[in-house]
Amino acid sequence: GVMTHPDTARVFDAIAAHGGTARFVGGIVRDALLKRDLIDVDIACDLKPEETVIALEKAGLKVIPTGLKYGTVTAITDASAYEITTLRIDVTTDGRHAEVAFTDSWLGDARRRDFTFNALYCDLDGTIYDPFDGETDLREGRVRFIGIAEDRIEEDYLRILRFFRFQAWFGRPPLDPIGAEACRKGAQGLRDISPERIRDEMFKLLRSRSPAATIKEMIGFNVLPVILPDLADTPRLRMMEWLDSTALADSAIKPDPLRRLAALYRAPENADDDLQAATEFGRALRLSNDEADRFAAMISNANLISADLSEDTIRRDLYRIGPDAFRDAVLIAWAARAAIPPRASGAENRDWQALLQAATDWVDVKMPIQGRDLLAAGLVTAGPTMGWLLKMAEEYWIANAFAPGREELMNYLAAQNAAKLQE
Numbered sequence: 001g002v003m004t005h006p007d008t009a010r011v012f013d014a015i016a017a018h019g020g021t022a023r024f025v026g027g028i029v030r031d032a033l034l035k036r037d038l039i040d041v042d043i044a045c046d047l048k049p050e051e052t053v054i055a056l057e058k059a060g061l062k063v064i065p066t067g068l069k070y071g072t073v074t075a076i077t078d079a080s081a082y083e084i085t086t087l088r089i090d091v092t093t094d095g096r097h098a099e100v101a102f103t104d105s106w107l108g109d110a111r112r113r114d115f116t117f118n119a120l121y122c123d124l125d126g127t128i129y130d131p132f133d134g135e136t137d138l139r140e141g142r143v144r145f146i147g148i149a150e151d152r153i154e155e156d157y158l159r160i161l162r163f164f165r166f167q168a169w170f171g172r173p174p175l176d177p178i179g180a181e182a183c184r185k186g187a188q189g190l191r192d193i194s195p196e197r198i199r200d201e202m203f204k205l206l207r208s209r210s211p212a213a214t215i216k217e218m219i220g221f222n223v224l225p226v227i228l229p230d231l232a233d234t235p236r237l238r239m240m241e242w243l244d245s246t247a248l249a250d251s252a253i254k255p256d257p258l259r260r261l262a263a264l265y266r267a268p269e270n271a272d273d274d275l276q277a278a279t280e281f282g283r284a285l286r287l288s289n290d291e292a293d294r295f296a297a298m299i300s301n302a303n304l305i306s307a308d309l310s311e312d313t314i315r316r317d318l319y320r321i322g323p324d325a326f327r328d329a330v331l332i333a334w335a336a337r338a339a340i341p342p343r344a345s346g347a348e349n350r351d352w353q354a355l356l357q358a359a360t361d362w363v364d365v366k367m368p369i370q371g372r373d374l375l376a377a378g379l380v381t382a383g384p385t386m387g388w389l390l391k392m393a394e395e396y397w398i399a400n401a402f403a404p405g406r407e408e409l410m411n412y413l414a415a416q417n418a419a420k421l422q423e
């Protein structure tokens, strides 16, 4: 992996040649121990940022001074980008941004980090430095703040969400009670955290294997009501739990943070959440335009779905919105149905299952005739009649399960046109 790549050794060697020490730090060490995929390479280093730049340039590496003021420079190689940050301590903070000072102390740098397993350091040769016994916490699935949890939260309220996010990723119940209580106490501070940071943490949480249990804790400790007040209720949570258990049982359904969010958003008992409101919710949460559109479409499409759809309607919907959007809508609608008693019968659940199967079996189809076919056949010259005839042909084609080919459709239209002209 990237930790043993020759480019990585070049970065470490460049710093050593300049009299400094570099160590991997934070997420990369944690994720390597968890055997997760490694994405960011964070390196801590005891050279001052300007010295780091000189050291890297002397070794012929490409350097970008990404955040000199905060001590971070980035080295770019073919293998990866390396964020190299000078050892720091936080001097003051307003609960959102810290003012930092550089230090020579590895322990000082470790103390400003949030959780014990995020303060792991590692040499190029694999030696691990673990000042707060984070490896044990990691192994035992314990998310534990470094220092006094309440104080650490007051320094940066986003840590509340990080606490739950790491819990969802690899924590084992029960939550660390001290940390969880501190989160409850500090939850109001999340009001001052930017929506973008909240979005990023929430999406990381929603990407975990099975987030519903953690979302439940976030409701219990009064954290979710602060950031997503409309979403923090039990029936919605049941939708999400149900969605996860269904999705986990079916390998064709990939876990999907946006769909999970939609399951939380859509009220089970109320089927007329409209497109407009869903779009606004997405915007407020700072979703990208594409995500906000897909989110709103899930909500509104779900309103069209029920277990007793006719073959004809299923076909139409699949043709109109495509199999992925159809599957999303079925899952949300099914989850909503499952969230309010009485339980669906076995037969009804088989109907839902059949809807998912229809999405899986769907083969893309293309309308066999187009405007120019009508022109060539002399059926129309152009204009509104053309659109109207094409629409009619399409209806006929869909109603006949996409079986009619070009010739049948042309004959059908010729007959319709003749009848129309006789009127």
Ligand code: ATP
Binding pocket: 025, 026, 027, 028, 040, 042, 112, 113, 114, 115, 118, 119, 156, 158, 159, 162, 204
């Ligand atoms: P991810 O997998 O999302 O990258 P991460 O823990 O690596 O998780 P980063 O934002 O990449 O998160 O941060 C790298 C390291 O910086 C963390 O492991 C942690 O040591 C420290 N860190 C990040 N955010 C905070 C924070 N809000 N408070 C304290 N330390 C933090």
Ligand code: MG
Binding pocket: 027, 028, 040
């Ligand atoms: Mg990281």
